[in-house]
Amino acid sequence: MPATPGTNLLVDPSFEDGSPLAAGWIDESTTVGRPIYTISTTDGVVDGVRAQAFTYVGQPDDDGTGKAQFYQAPIRNVAAGQRVRFSICVTAAGTGPASLVRSYSAVGVEAFAPDGTYLSDVATYITSVNATPTRHAIDYVVPAGTGYLAVYIQAPEVYATSVFDLVFDQASLVVIG
Numbered sequence: 614m615p616a617t618p619g620t621n622l623l624v625d626p627s628f629e630d631g632s633p634l635a636a637g638w639i640d641e642s643t644t645v646g647r648p649i650y651t652i653s654t655t656d657g658v659v660d661g662v663r664a665q666a667f668t669y670v671g672q673p674d675d676d677g678t679g680k681a682q683f684y685q686a687p688i689r690n691v692a693a694g695q696r697v698r699f700s701i702c703v704t705a706a707g708t709g710p711a712s713l714v715r716s717y718s719a720v721g722v723e724a725f726a727p728d729g730t731y732l733s734d735v736a737t738y739i740t741s742v743n744a745t746p747t748r749h750a751i752d753y754v755v756p757a758g759t760g761y762l763a764v765y766i767q768a769p770e771v772y773a774t775s776v777f778d779l780v781f782d783q784a785s786l787v788v789i790g
Contacts (some may be wrong), residue, residue: 617698617750619787622688623764626784628652628665635665637685642771644679644771645672657704659746659782664782666706670713671775679771684715685761687725688786693757696790697722699764700750705742706778712742719767722753722786727760735767742779752789762786 624637633650634640642648642686657664669681691697699722705712721736737751755762764786768777 616623616700616748616783616785617787617789619789622690622734622786623685623784626701627661627663628782629661629663634683638665638683639685640683642679642681644669644681645674648681650683653706653780656706656714657702657746657782660700660783664704666780667766667777668706669771669775669777670687671771671773675771675775677770677772680767680769681771681777684763684765687761688763689761691755691759691762691788693755693759695755695788696752697755697762697786698750698752698789699784699786700748701766701784702746702748703739703742704746704780704782705744706780708758712778713740714774714788715772716768716775716777717768718777718779719765720749721751721765723763723765724756725738725761725763726758732756732758746782748783
């Protein structure tokens with residue numbers, strides 16, 4: 614499935630600039646250890662010549678309360694009542710161990726008031742991946758009072774035995790109605 618046509622509201626949606634985390638994207642992880650971000654030029658490349666690899670291997674004190682996450686915000690060119698679609702291609706990384714062990718991925722959209730107060734969010738969950746890039750999409754109606762949006766990619770509920778090793782490319786956030 615190709616990206617939804619329209620004006621993409623994201624900075625560096627194809628992960629072409631910056632390293633180890635692409636330009637415009639921010640780490641917000643609460644796991645015991647730090648996630649490993651790298652730029653892939655082979656696995657998961659759908660658009661351009663680079664993709665964002667995102668890896669975390671659970672540490673002994675990871676107890677299910679932490680998350681590994683990167684996001685982009687503030688995204689301001691939206692208005693209450695508009696429907697937006699966030700989509701991204703997801704691929705299993707390399708030929709190493711399984712890409713999701715005692716873990717899953719969530720990709721979603723969050724709305725915040727102008728002062729940064731959280732309003733609401735919606736996410737889709739990824740429980741299995743393969744070596745072929747697969748697009749995952751989520752639609753969201755911008756709620757009243759929204760000052761800006763954020764989009765995120767995360768591995769929630771990380772345990773000591775969790776493994777998260779995925780590659781992301783061709784992110785898209787467009788207004789669809």
